[in-house]
Amino acid sequence: MLTIYSDAHHLHHGCELKDGVLMPCFEQPGRADTILARVRATGLGPVAAPGEYDSARYARVHSPRYVRFLERAWDEWTASGRSHDALPLIWPVRDLRGDIEPEFIDGKLGFYAMDAGVAITAGTWKAVRASADVALTGMDALLAGERSAFALCRPPGHHAAAEYMGGYCYLNNAAIAAQSCLDGGAGKVALLDVDYHHGNGGQSIFYQRDDVMFLSLHGDPKYSYPYFSGHRDETGAGSGLGFNHNYPLPHGTGWPAYSEALNHACGRIAAYAPDALVVSLGVDTFKDDPISQFRLESEDFLRLGARIAELGLPTLFVMEGGYMVDDIGVNAVNVLTGFLAGG
Numbered sequence: 001m002l003t004i005y006s007d008a009h010h011l012h013h014g015c016e017l018k019d020g021v022l023m024p025c026f027e028q029p030g031r032a033d034t035i036l037a038r039v040r041a042t043g044l045g046p047v048a049a050p051g052e053y054d055s056a057r058y059a060r061v062h063s064p065r066y067v068r069f070l071e072r073a074w075d076e077w078t079a080s081g082r083s084h085d086a087l088p089l090i091w092p093v094r095d096l097r098g099d100i101e102p103e104f105i106d107g108k109l110g111f112y113a114m115d116a117g118v119a120i121t122a123g124t125w126k127a128v129r130a131s132a133d134v135a136l137t138g139m140d141a142l143l144a145g146e147r148s149a150f151a152l153c154r155p156p157g158h159h160a161a162a163e164y165m166g167g168y169c170y171l172n173n174a175a176i177a178a179q180s181c182l183d184g185g186a187g188k189v190a191l192l193d194v195d196y197h198h199g200n201g202g203q204s205i206f207y208q209r210d211d212v213m214f215l216s217l218h219g220d221p222k223y224s225y226p227y228f229s230g231h232r233d234e235t236g237a238g239s240g241l242g243f244n245h246n247y248p249l250p251h252g253t254g255w256p257a258y259s260e261a262l263n264h265a266c267g268r269i270a271a272y273a274p275d276a277l278v279v280s281l282g283v284d285t286f287k288d289d290p291i292s293q294f295r296l297e298s299e300d301f302l303r304l305g306a307r308i309a310e311l312g313l314p315t316l317f318v319m320e321g322g323y324m325v326d327d328i329g330v331n332a333v334n335v336l337t338g339f340l341a342g343g
Protein backbone atom coordinates (compact mmCIF):
# COMPACT_ATOMS: atom_id res chain seq x y z
CA MET A 1 0.00 0.00 0.00
CA LEU A 2 1.27 3.46 -0.92
CA THR A 3 1.77 5.90 1.97
CA ILE A 4 1.78 9.65 1.41
CA TYR A 5 3.68 11.63 4.04
CA SER A 6 5.13 15.12 4.48
CA ASP A 7 7.81 16.21 6.95
CA ALA A 8 6.08 19.61 7.04
CA HIS A 9 3.96 18.39 9.95
CA HIS A 10 6.95 19.10 12.22
CA LEU A 11 6.28 22.82 11.70
CA HIS A 12 3.13 22.55 13.84
CA HIS A 13 2.94 21.78 17.54
CA GLY A 14 1.08 24.35 19.59
CA CYS A 15 -0.52 24.45 22.98
CA GLU A 16 -4.09 23.61 23.93
CA LEU A 17 -6.39 24.62 26.72
CA LYS A 18 -7.39 21.27 28.26
CA ASP A 19 -9.08 20.73 31.63
CA GLY A 20 -8.65 24.46 32.20
CA VAL A 21 -4.89 24.19 31.87
CA LEU A 22 -2.65 25.50 29.06
CA MET A 23 -0.47 22.58 28.00
CA PRO A 24 1.44 21.22 24.96
CA CYS A 25 -1.16 19.83 22.54
CA PHE A 26 -1.78 16.07 22.76
CA GLU A 27 -1.76 16.11 18.96
CA GLN A 28 2.05 16.07 18.72
CA PRO A 29 4.66 15.40 15.97
CA GLY A 30 5.75 12.09 17.52
CA ARG A 31 2.42 10.61 16.45
CA ALA A 32 3.17 10.82 12.72
CA ASP A 33 6.84 9.96 13.22
CA THR A 34 5.89 6.76 15.06
CA ILE A 35 3.38 5.75 12.41
CA LEU A 36 5.89 6.40 9.61
CA ALA A 37 8.52 4.30 11.40
CA ARG A 38 6.01 1.43 11.65
CA VAL A 39 5.07 1.77 7.96
CA ARG A 40 8.74 1.38 7.09
CA ALA A 41 9.43 -1.38 9.65
CA THR A 42 6.58 -3.52 8.29
CA GLY A 43 7.37 -2.89 4.64
CA LEU A 44 3.79 -1.74 4.08
CA GLY A 45 4.81 -0.22 0.76
CA PRO A 46 6.39 2.84 -0.85
CA VAL A 47 6.33 6.23 0.89
CA ALA A 48 5.83 9.29 -1.31
CA ALA A 49 5.80 13.03 -0.67
CA PRO A 50 2.63 14.97 -1.52
CA GLY A 51 2.13 17.12 -4.56
CA GLU A 52 1.48 20.84 -4.14
CA TYR A 53 -2.14 21.85 -4.74
CA ASP A 54 -3.78 25.22 -5.18
CA SER A 55 -5.68 26.36 -2.10
CA ALA A 56 -8.75 26.49 -4.33
CA ARG A 57 -8.90 22.72 -3.82
CA TYR A 58 -9.44 23.26 -0.09
CA ALA A 59 -12.17 25.76 -0.91
CA ARG A 60 -14.14 23.00 -2.61
CA VAL A 61 -15.37 22.10 0.90
CA HIS A 62 -14.31 25.12 2.99
CA SER A 63 -15.39 28.72 2.45
CA PRO A 64 -12.79 30.93 0.70
CA ARG A 65 -12.83 33.40 3.60
CA TYR A 66 -12.08 30.56 6.07
CA VAL A 67 -9.12 29.37 3.97
CA ARG A 68 -7.91 33.00 3.80
CA PHE A 69 -8.24 33.23 7.60
CA LEU A 70 -6.08 30.13 8.10
CA GLU A 71 -3.48 31.47 5.70
CA ARG A 72 -3.27 34.93 7.31
CA ALA A 73 -4.04 34.28 10.98
CA TRP A 74 -0.46 34.05 12.25
CA ASP A 75 0.60 37.25 10.45
CA GLU A 76 -2.45 39.13 11.78
CA TRP A 77 -1.71 37.81 15.29
CA THR A 78 1.95 38.88 15.24
CA ALA A 79 1.05 42.21 13.61
CA SER A 80 -1.05 42.87 16.73
CA GLY A 81 2.12 42.56 18.85
CA ARG A 82 2.03 38.97 20.11
CA SER A 83 4.53 36.19 19.38
CA HIS A 84 3.20 33.26 21.45
CA ASP A 85 0.64 30.70 20.17
CA ALA A 86 -2.72 32.16 19.18
CA LEU A 87 -5.80 30.49 20.68
CA PRO A 88 -9.53 31.22 20.30
CA LEU A 89 -11.02 32.41 23.58
CA ILE A 90 -14.44 33.82 22.68
CA TRP A 91 -17.13 32.31 20.42
CA PRO A 92 -20.41 33.60 18.86
CA VAL A 93 -22.62 31.26 20.90
CA ARG A 94 -26.41 31.47 21.49
CA ASP A 95 -27.65 35.07 20.75
CA LEU A 96 -24.22 36.56 20.00
CA ARG A 97 -23.73 37.70 16.39
CA GLY A 98 -22.23 35.02 14.14
CA ASP A 99 -23.19 36.75 10.87
CA ILE A 100 -20.52 39.45 10.94
CA GLU A 101 -16.85 38.51 10.60
CA PRO A 102 -14.87 40.54 13.15
CA GLU A 103 -11.97 42.56 11.76
CA PHE A 104 -9.62 42.02 14.73
CA ILE A 105 -7.74 38.71 14.91
CA ASP A 106 -8.96 37.89 18.44
CA GLY A 107 -12.52 38.00 17.17
CA LYS A 108 -11.69 36.08 13.99
CA LEU A 109 -10.08 33.27 16.00
CA GLY A 110 -13.37 32.56 17.76
CA PHE A 111 -15.51 33.28 14.70
CA TYR A 112 -13.70 30.47 12.87
CA ALA A 113 -13.35 27.94 15.72
CA MET A 114 -15.52 25.61 17.80
CA ASP A 115 -13.08 25.19 20.73
CA ALA A 116 -9.65 26.14 22.14
CA GLY A 117 -8.02 22.97 20.87
CA VAL A 118 -6.60 24.71 17.82
CA ALA A 119 -3.50 26.80 18.33
CA ILE A 120 -2.20 28.90 15.46
CA THR A 121 1.61 29.05 15.37
CA ALA A 122 4.21 30.31 12.89
CA GLY A 123 4.29 26.99 11.04
CA THR A 124 0.64 25.97 11.31
CA TRP A 125 -0.51 27.05 7.87
CA LYS A 126 2.37 25.30 6.09
CA ALA A 127 1.71 22.09 8.06
CA VAL A 128 -2.05 22.29 7.58
CA ARG A 129 -1.93 22.74 3.84
CA ALA A 130 0.71 20.01 3.50
CA SER A 131 -1.64 17.69 5.39
CA ALA A 132 -4.47 18.48 2.95
CA ASP A 133 -2.05 17.96 0.05
CA VAL A 134 -1.18 14.53 1.52
CA ALA A 135 -4.86 13.58 1.36
CA LEU A 136 -5.26 15.00 -2.16
CA THR A 137 -2.19 13.08 -3.35
CA GLY A 138 -3.57 9.87 -1.85
CA MET A 139 -6.87 10.40 -3.64
CA ASP A 140 -5.04 11.11 -6.92
CA ALA A 141 -3.38 7.70 -6.51
CA LEU A 142 -6.81 6.07 -6.24
CA LEU A 143 -8.04 8.04 -9.25
CA ALA A 144 -5.01 6.78 -11.14
CA GLY A 145 -5.98 3.17 -10.38
CA GLU A 146 -4.49 2.28 -7.00
CA ARG A 147 -6.89 0.07 -4.99
CA SER A 148 -5.85 1.70 -1.71
CA ALA A 149 -3.57 4.33 -0.22
CA PHE A 150 -2.68 5.72 3.20
CA ALA A 151 -2.67 9.50 3.67
CA LEU A 152 -0.52 9.93 6.79
CA CYS A 153 -2.04 13.30 7.60
CA ARG A 154 -0.97 15.52 10.49
CA PRO A 155 -2.62 17.68 11.74
CA PRO A 156 -5.89 15.71 11.47
CA GLY A 157 -9.04 17.18 9.96
CA HIS A 158 -12.33 15.49 10.78
CA HIS A 159 -13.59 18.15 13.24
CA ALA A 160 -13.07 20.96 10.73
CA ALA A 161 -16.25 22.11 8.97
CA ALA A 162 -16.76 24.54 6.09
CA GLU A 163 -16.03 27.57 8.25
CA TYR A 164 -14.55 26.43 11.52
CA MET A 165 -11.58 24.60 13.04
CA GLY A 166 -11.53 22.62 16.27
CA GLY A 167 -10.28 19.55 18.11
CA TYR A 168 -6.77 19.78 16.61
CA CYS A 169 -8.29 20.07 13.07
CA TYR A 170 -7.98 22.94 10.60
CA LEU A 171 -8.66 21.70 7.05
CA ASN A 172 -10.86 18.63 6.68
CA ASN A 173 -8.40 16.40 4.84
CA ALA A 174 -10.84 13.49 4.40
CA ALA A 175 -13.64 15.74 3.12
CA ILE A 176 -11.24 17.48 0.72
CA ALA A 177 -10.22 14.05 -0.59
CA ALA A 178 -13.82 12.87 -0.93
CA GLN A 179 -14.70 16.01 -2.90
CA SER A 180 -11.61 15.53 -5.07
CA CYS A 181 -12.82 12.02 -5.86
CA LEU A 182 -16.13 13.43 -7.10
CA ASP A 183 -14.35 16.20 -9.02
CA GLY A 184 -12.24 13.43 -10.58
CA GLY A 185 -15.34 11.74 -11.99
CA ALA A 186 -16.80 9.60 -9.21
CA GLY A 187 -20.55 9.72 -8.81
CA LYS A 188 -20.77 8.69 -5.15
CA VAL A 189 -18.28 8.43 -2.27
CA ALA A 190 -18.72 7.00 1.23
CA LEU A 191 -16.89 8.64 4.14
CA LEU A 192 -16.53 6.25 7.10
CA ASP A 193 -15.20 7.80 10.31
CA VAL A 194 -13.82 5.28 12.82
CA ASP A 195 -12.10 7.80 15.09
CA TYR A 196 -13.26 7.74 18.75
CA HIS A 197 -14.68 11.26 18.38
CA HIS A 198 -17.63 12.13 16.15
CA GLY A 199 -16.55 13.56 12.81
CA ASN A 200 -18.74 16.63 13.11
CA GLY A 201 -16.83 18.38 10.32
CA GLY A 202 -17.42 15.73 7.66
CA GLN A 203 -21.03 15.39 8.76
CA SER A 204 -21.57 19.14 8.51
CA ILE A 205 -19.90 19.51 5.11
CA PHE A 206 -21.92 16.76 3.41
CA TYR A 207 -25.12 16.90 5.51
CA GLN A 208 -27.38 18.14 2.73
CA ARG A 209 -25.86 16.03 -0.04
CA ASP A 210 -26.57 12.54 -1.37
CA ASP A 211 -23.31 12.13 -3.34
CA VAL A 212 -21.32 11.55 -0.13
CA MET A 213 -22.67 9.16 2.50
CA PHE A 214 -21.20 10.00 5.90
CA LEU A 215 -21.05 7.34 8.62
CA SER A 216 -19.40 7.64 12.04
CA LEU A 217 -18.82 5.25 14.95
CA HIS A 218 -17.85 7.20 18.06
CA GLY A 219 -18.15 7.85 21.76
CA ASP A 220 -21.73 8.87 22.59
CA PRO A 221 -21.81 12.71 22.59
CA LYS A 222 -23.96 12.61 25.73
CA TYR A 223 -20.63 12.15 27.54
CA SER A 224 -17.88 12.31 24.87
CA TYR A 225 -16.29 15.15 22.94
CA PRO A 226 -17.44 16.94 20.80
CA TYR A 227 -20.67 16.68 22.90
CA PHE A 228 -22.81 18.73 20.49
CA SER A 229 -23.07 16.43 17.45
CA GLY A 230 -23.09 12.70 16.67
CA HIS A 231 -26.50 11.64 17.91
CA ARG A 232 -28.38 8.87 16.08
CA ASP A 233 -31.19 11.22 15.00
CA GLU A 234 -28.82 13.26 12.80
CA THR A 235 -29.68 11.59 9.49
CA GLY A 236 -29.10 14.35 6.94
CA ALA A 237 -31.26 17.12 5.52
CA GLY A 238 -32.74 18.09 2.18
CA SER A 239 -31.37 15.86 -0.57
CA GLY A 240 -28.96 14.51 2.04
CA LEU A 241 -31.74 13.01 4.19
CA GLY A 242 -30.89 9.36 4.85
CA PHE A 243 -27.26 9.73 3.80
CA ASN A 244 -25.86 10.54 7.25
CA HIS A 245 -25.52 7.76 9.82
CA ASN A 246 -24.23 8.05 13.39
CA TYR A 247 -23.41 5.13 15.68
CA PRO A 248 -22.90 6.62 19.16
CA LEU A 249 -21.44 3.97 21.49
CA PRO A 250 -21.02 3.93 25.30
CA HIS A 251 -17.82 4.29 27.30
CA GLY A 252 -16.10 0.93 27.62
CA THR A 253 -17.16 -0.32 24.17
CA GLY A 254 -14.98 -3.24 23.07
CA TRP A 255 -14.68 -5.16 19.82
CA PRO A 256 -17.91 -7.23 20.08
CA ALA A 257 -20.19 -4.18 20.29
CA TYR A 258 -17.96 -2.07 18.05
CA SER A 259 -17.87 -4.68 15.27
CA GLU A 260 -21.66 -5.02 15.41
CA ALA A 261 -22.01 -1.30 14.66
CA LEU A 262 -19.24 -1.53 12.05
CA ASN A 263 -21.01 -4.40 10.28
CA HIS A 264 -24.21 -2.37 10.18
CA ALA A 265 -22.39 0.66 8.78
CA CYS A 266 -20.64 -1.49 6.17
CA GLY A 267 -24.02 -2.91 5.17
CA ARG A 268 -25.23 0.63 4.51
CA ILE A 269 -22.11 1.41 2.48
CA ALA A 270 -22.56 -1.74 0.39
CA ALA A 271 -26.18 -0.81 -0.31
CA TYR A 272 -25.12 2.73 -1.27
CA ALA A 273 -22.61 1.21 -3.74
CA PRO A 274 -20.18 4.16 -3.91
CA ASP A 275 -17.34 4.42 -6.40
CA ALA A 276 -14.82 4.82 -3.58
CA LEU A 277 -14.46 4.84 0.20
CA VAL A 278 -12.60 7.38 2.34
CA VAL A 279 -11.86 6.23 5.90
CA SER A 280 -11.18 8.79 8.62
CA LEU A 281 -8.73 6.59 10.50
CA GLY A 282 -8.48 7.56 14.13
CA VAL A 283 -7.06 4.93 16.49
CA ASP A 284 -8.03 6.72 19.71
CA THR A 285 -10.51 3.84 20.09
CA PHE A 286 -7.55 1.98 21.60
CA LYS A 287 -8.03 0.71 25.19
CA ASP A 288 -5.05 2.75 26.51
CA ASP A 289 -5.75 6.01 24.68
CA PRO A 290 -5.23 8.83 27.21
CA ILE A 291 -8.21 10.97 26.16
CA SER A 292 -10.77 8.38 24.96
CA GLN A 293 -12.94 5.67 26.50
CA PHE A 294 -13.26 2.64 24.20
CA ARG A 295 -11.54 -0.72 24.77
CA LEU A 296 -10.20 -1.88 21.39
CA GLU A 297 -7.07 -4.02 21.50
CA SER A 298 -4.25 -3.79 18.94
CA GLU A 299 -5.39 -7.04 17.30
CA ASP A 300 -8.88 -5.56 16.80
CA PHE A 301 -7.40 -3.02 14.38
CA LEU A 302 -6.42 -5.94 12.10
CA ARG A 303 -10.07 -7.04 12.18
CA LEU A 304 -11.22 -3.47 11.49
CA GLY A 305 -9.10 -3.29 8.34
CA ALA A 306 -10.24 -6.74 7.18
CA ARG A 307 -13.89 -5.79 7.59
CA ILE A 308 -13.42 -2.63 5.53
CA ALA A 309 -11.66 -4.68 2.84
CA GLU A 310 -14.76 -6.89 2.48
CA LEU A 311 -16.46 -3.91 0.83
CA GLY A 312 -14.15 -4.36 -2.14
CA LEU A 313 -13.95 -0.61 -2.78
CA PRO A 314 -11.03 1.61 -3.76
CA THR A 315 -10.14 2.92 -0.29
CA LEU A 316 -8.21 5.94 0.96
CA PHE A 317 -7.25 5.85 4.63
CA VAL A 318 -6.80 9.37 6.07
CA MET A 319 -5.06 9.59 9.47
CA GLU A 320 -7.05 11.32 12.19
CA GLY A 321 -6.63 10.90 15.99
CA GLY A 322 -4.88 8.54 18.38
CA TYR A 323 -2.75 9.70 21.33
CA MET A 324 -1.12 6.65 22.92
CA VAL A 325 2.04 7.38 20.95
CA ASP A 326 3.86 4.16 21.96
CA ASP A 327 1.16 2.05 20.30
CA ILE A 328 -0.13 4.34 17.57
CA GLY A 329 2.19 2.92 14.92
CA VAL A 330 1.14 -0.69 15.54
CA ASN A 331 -2.54 0.21 15.80
CA ALA A 332 -2.72 2.41 12.69
CA VAL A 333 -0.65 0.07 10.51
CA ASN A 334 -2.61 -2.94 11.81
CA VAL A 335 -5.71 -1.48 10.12
CA LEU A 336 -3.82 -1.24 6.83
CA THR A 337 -2.26 -4.69 7.19
CA GLY A 338 -5.64 -6.19 8.02
CA PHE A 339 -7.14 -4.44 5.00
CA LEU A 340 -4.48 -5.82 2.65
CA ALA A 341 -4.86 -9.33 4.07
CA GLY A 342 -8.63 -9.18 3.85
CA GLY A 343 -8.90 -7.53 0.46
Ligand SMILES: NCCCCCC(=O)NO
Residues within 6 Å of the ligand: 016, 018, 117, 159, 167, 168, 195, 196, 197, 225, 282, 284, 291, 320, 321, 322
Ligand atom coordinates in the same frame (compact mmCIF):
# COMPACT_ATOMS: atom_id res chain seq x y z
N1 LIG B 1 -9.33 18.83 23.17
C1 LIG B 1 -10.53 18.07 23.28
C2 LIG B 1 -10.42 16.71 22.66
C3 LIG B 1 -10.09 16.80 21.18
C4 LIG B 1 -10.24 15.44 20.51
C5 LIG B 1 -9.46 15.38 19.24
C6 LIG B 1 -9.66 14.12 18.50
O1 LIG B 1 -9.00 13.11 18.67
N2 LIG B 1 -10.63 14.08 17.63
O2 LIG B 1 -10.83 12.99 16.84
Ligand SMILES: [Zn+2]
Residues within 6 Å of the ligand: 195, 196, 197, 282, 284, 320, 321, 322
Ligand atom coordinates in the same frame (compact mmCIF):
# COMPACT_ATOMS: atom_id res chain seq x y z
ZN1 LIG C 1 -10.37 11.46 18.00
